Amino acid sequence: MRAIVGFVAFHGALVAVGLAVLSACRLLPGGARSTAAAIGPAFLAGTSVVVVTLIALLVLGVPFTLATAIFVGVAWTVVGFSLGRRHGTKRVAASTRDAQPTVTAAHAWVARAAWAAGAVYVAFGAFALSRAPTVGDDARLWSLKGLALTYYDNLRPEIFQSPLGSVAHPVYPVFQPVFEALFNRAMGQPELRLFHTELWLLMIAAIWTAAYLLWLRRPRPQLWLSALALIAAVPAVLVSVSGGFADATGSVLVGVGALALGLWIDTREVGYLGIASVVLAAAANTKDEDMVAVALVLIAAGVTLALSGQRKRLRPLVVAAAFCAALVAPWRIWAVAHRLTDSVTPPIPRALSPIYILDRLPQLHRTLSAMMTQILAQWSWFAAIFIATCAISLLTRTARRVTAFYLVSAAAVIISLLWLYTTTPLNVASLVPSTMSRTVDIFMALTPFATAHLLAKLTTEPPRPHGQRADQTRPGPR
Amino acid sequence: MPAGSASGAIDSGPACGGVGAPGSSGAVGGPGRCHCWAVRPQLFTSGLAKLVLEVLGLLGLAVLIGALRSGRRPALGEFRVSVVIVVAVVMVALVCGLAIEQFASAGSTLNTARRSAVSAREGVERCFFEQGAGSRLAFIRWVKRQIGPHAVYAFDYAGEPDVLCVYLVMLPALPATPGERADWTVAFGVIPPAMRARIARHDPAVRVFAPGFALESERGR
Numbered sequence: 001m002r003a004i005v006g007f008v009a010f011h012g013a014l015v016a017v018g019l020a021v022l023s024a025c026r027l028l029p030g031g032a033r034s035t036a037a038a039i040g041p042a043f044l045a046g047t048s049v050v051v052v053t054l055i056a057l058l059v060l061g062v063p064f065t066l067a068t069a070i071f072v073g074v075a076w077t078v079v080g081f082s083l084g085r086r087h088g089t090k091r092v093a094a095s096t097r098d099a100q101p102t103v104t105a106a107h108a109w110v111a112r113a114a115w116a117a118g119a120v121y122v123a124f125g126a127f128a129l130s131r132a133p134t135v136g137d138d139a140r141l142w143s144l145k146g147l148a149l150t151y152y153d154n155l156r157p158e159i160f161q162s163p164l165g166s167v168a169h170p171v172y173p174v175f176q177p178v179f180e181a182l183f184n185r186a187m188g189q190p191e192l193r194l195f196h197t198e199l200w201l202l203m204i205a206a207i208w209t210a211a212y213l214l215w216l217r218r219p220r221p222q223l224w225l226s227a228l229a230l231i232a233a234v235p236a237v238l239v240s241v242s243g244g245f246a247d248a249t250g251s252v253l254v255g256v257g258a259l260a261l262g263l264w265i266d267t268r269e270v271g272y273l274g275i276a277s278v279v280l281a282a283a284a285n286t287k288d289e290d291m292v293a294v295a296l297v298l299i300a301a302g303v304t305l306a307l308s309g310q311r312k313r314l315r316p317l318v319v320a321a322a323f324c325a326a327l328v329a330p331w332r333i334w335a336v337a338h339r340l341t342d343s344v345t346p347p348i349p350r351a352l353s354p355i356y357i358l359d360r361l362p363q364l365h366r367t368l369s370a371m372m373t374q375i376l377a378q379w380s381w382f383a384a385i386f387i388a389t390c391a392i393s394l395l396t397r398t399a400r401r402v403t404a405f406y407l408v409s410a411a412a413v414i415i416s417l418l419w420l421y422t423t424t425p426l427n428v429a430s431l432v433p434s435t436m437s438r439t440v441d442i443f444m445a446l447t448p449f450a451t452a453h454l455l456a457k458l459t460t461e462p463p464r465p466h467g468q469r470a471d472q473t474r475p476g477p478r
Numbered sequence: 479m480p481a482g483s484a485s486g487a488i489d490s491g492p493a494c495g496g497v498g499a500p501g502s503s504g505a506v507g508g509p510g511r512c513h514c515w516a517v518r519p520q521l522f523t524s525g526l527a528k529l530v531l532e533v534l535g536l537l538g539l540a541v542l543i544g545a546l547r548s549g550r551r552p553a554l555g556e557f558r559v560s561v562v563i564v565v566a567v568v569m570v571a572l573v574c575g576l577a578i579e580q581f582a583s584a585g586s587t588l589n590t591a592r593r594s595a596v597s598a599r600e601g602v603e604r605c606f607f608e609q610g611a612g613s614r615l616a617f618i619r620w621v622k623r624q625i626g627p628h629a630v631y632a633f634d635y636a637g638e639p640d641v642l643c644v645y646l647v648m649l650p651a652l653p654a655t656p657g658e659r660a661d662w663t664v665a666f667g668v669i670p671p672a673m674r675a676r677i678a679r680h681d682p683a684v685r686v687f688a689p690g691f692a693l694e695s696e697r698g699r
Binding site for chain 2: 121124125127128129130131132133134135136139140143144147148151152156157158159161162190191192193226232233234235238239242365368369372373375376381383384385387388391392
C-alpha cells in the first residue's frame with residue numbers, strides 16, 4: 001500500500017512542479033484539455049528542476065531526504081506559478097495557419113487509433129521492464145550510487161570517492177542516481193527493478209514533451225508525430241533503458257532540449273528557451289558526453305543566430321546558458337575539489353594538438369568505422385531521413401536558420417565524440433566495441449526530434465521566395 | 479567522456495561478440511547478457527556510401543513524384559512547392575513504414591525483458607551471475623546477516639565478481655575508505671595470513687564460512 005501511495009504521490013508531485021515550470025515558461029494554455037496534454041511535459045520538467053536542484057544542494061552538504069525534496073518541489077512550484085501569474089494571459093501562440101484545426105472524422109479516428117496503440121505500447125513497456133534485474137554498468141555505476149543515496153543522505157566517500165573510481169567513472173554527474181534515490185525514498189524502500197519502468201516513463205515523457213511543444217504551435221493533428229514515436233522503438237534505446245543505462249536518458253534530454261532551442265530560434269517565443277534551459281541542465285547532469293553535447297548545442301544556437309544577423313537574441317541565450325551552467329557547476333566543482341579523475345578523459349592540452357591527433361589516425365579511422373556501422377545498423381534510416389529533410393529545407397528555403405542549427409549541432413557533437421575517442425588514453429580497440437553502440441545515441445536521438453520539427457514546417461509552411469528574409473514571413477518578436 | 483564499461487574494465491565480463499542483430503532477444507534480459515550490439519564491422523567508406531545512397535534515393539524519389547504530379551515542367555516556384563509537399567509526404571510515409579517495422583521488433587525486445595523478470599533480491603544480486611559467481615552469494619548473504627546494516631567492512635578479495643558488484647549487494651553496509659577503521663574484515667576467496675593465524679588459534683572474533691571465506695570482527699581489538 002505504501003508503495004502504491006508513494007508511486008502516485010511521487011509522480012503527482014513532480015507533475016505539479018512541472019506544471020508550475022511550464023506556467024512560468026508560458027507553455028501552459030488554460031483549460032482542462034491543455035493541462036491534460038501537459039502531464040508528460042510537466043513530469044519531465046518537474047523531474048529536471050527538482051533533481052538538478054537536489055544535486056546542487058547535495059554537493060553543498062544539505063542532507064538528501066524526502067523532506068528536502070518536498071521543500072525544493074514546493075519552492076519551485078511557488079516560484080513557477082508566481083511567474084506564470086505575472087505573465088497573465090501571455091501564452092505561446094499557435095501559428096495562425098494552424099490555429100483553427102480542421103479535422104475530418106476519418107482523421108480523428110486514425111488519430112484515436114494511433115493514440116490507443118501508443119498507450120498500449122507504453123503500458124506494455126512499463127509492465128515488461130518493471131521487474132528487470134540490475135546488471136552491467138547500471139549495477140556498478142548508476143544503481144550503486146542511487147542505492148547509496150537511498151540509504152544515506154550524503155555523498156558517502158566510500159562510494160562516491162571510491163579508490164576504484166577510475167573504472168567506475170566517479171566524475172560522472174549524478175542525475176540518474178539522484179532520481180533513482182528519490183524514487184526509492186518515495187516508494188519507502190529500494191525499488192531497483194521498478195526503476196527501469198521509471199526510466200521508460202521518463203523517456204516517454206521526453207517524447208511527449210517534444211510532441212507537446214510542437215503541438216502548441218500547430219494544434220492540427222500531424223503525422224510527423226510518428227517520427228517522435230519511433231524513438232521509443234529503436235532497439236538501442238530499448239536496450240539502454242532496460243539495462244538501466246543513463247545513455248538513453250541523457251540522449252533524449254539533449255534531443256528535447258535541442259528541439260526546444262530550435263523552436264525558440266524559429267518562433268522567438270522565449271518560453272521555449274526557458275524549457276530548453278531546464279531540460280538541457282538535466283541532460284548536462286546525466287553524463288559527461290551529454291554535458292559536452294549540451295554545450296555544443298548552445299554554442300550552435302549562438303552561432304546560428306549570430307550568422308543570421310540576430311545578435312540581439314544572443315542575450316537571452318546567454319542567460320539560458322548561464323542558468324544551465326549554474327546547475328551544472330556544483331557537481332563539477334565538487335568533483336574537481338575531491339580530485340576525482342576519469343581514465344577515459346583525454347590528456348588536455350596535449351589532446352588539442354593537431355599533431356597529437358594526426359599521430360592517432362588509426363584510432364580515428366576505427367572510431368569512424370564503428371560509428372558509421374552503429375548508425376546504420378541500429379538507427380536504420382534515421383540518418384538518411386534527417387539529412388534528406390535538412391537538404392529539402394535548405395533547398396526550398398523553408399526553415400534554413402533552424403535547419404542550420406540542427407545540422408551544426410549534430411555535426412559538432414559527432415566531431416566532439418570523434419575527438420574524444422581518438423585522443424583518449426584508453427585502448428580504443430576495447431573501448432569502441434563496448435561503448436560505441438550507446439555513444440551514438442547522443443546525436444542520433446537528436447535526429448528524430450529535429451526531423452519532426454522540420455517536417456512540421458515543411459508540411460505547413462510555404463517556401464520563401466528568393467531574396468525574402470526570415471523576418472518578413474513571421475510575426476514580430478514577442 | 480565515453481563511458482568505458484565498468485564491468486568490462488574490472489573483470490572479464492561477457493564478451494560483446496555473438497549477439498544477434500539489433501532487435502534480437504539476446505541483448506535484453508538474462509544472466510550474462512551483453513551490453514553492446516554485435517554488428518559486423520564495415521569500412522567507413524562503404525558505410526558512408528550506403529548512407530549517401532539512402533539520402534539520394536529519398537531525394538530522387540521526391541523529385542520524381544514532384545515532376546509526375548505537376549504533369550509538365552513546372553515553374554521554379556511551383557516546383558518548389560510541389561517538392562516540399564511530396565517530400566514531406568514521402569518522409570511521413572517512410573517514418574510510418576519504419577514505425578511498423580520497428581515496433582514489431584521493439585515489442586519482441588520488451589517481451590524478452592518481461593520474460594526475464596526476477597524477484598527483488600535476485601534483481602540486486604544479478605551482477606554475481608553475470609560473471610559466474612552465483613555460488614559466492616551464499617557467503618555474502620551470510621556476511622550481511624552477521625554484520626548488520628550500516629557496518630563498515632574491509633575486504634581481502636580474490637576472484638569474481640568485481641568489487642563494485644559486491645559493494646552494491648553489500649549496501650547499506652559500506653566498504654572502508656583507505657585509512658578508515660573497519661568494523662569487520664571479510665576474507666572473500668582468500669584468507670590473509672594474520673586471519674589464518676587467528677583461525678588456527680580458534681579466536682572467537684573470526685568466523686569461518688567455508689575454506690577461503692571468513693569474517694573477522696574488528697570491534698574490541
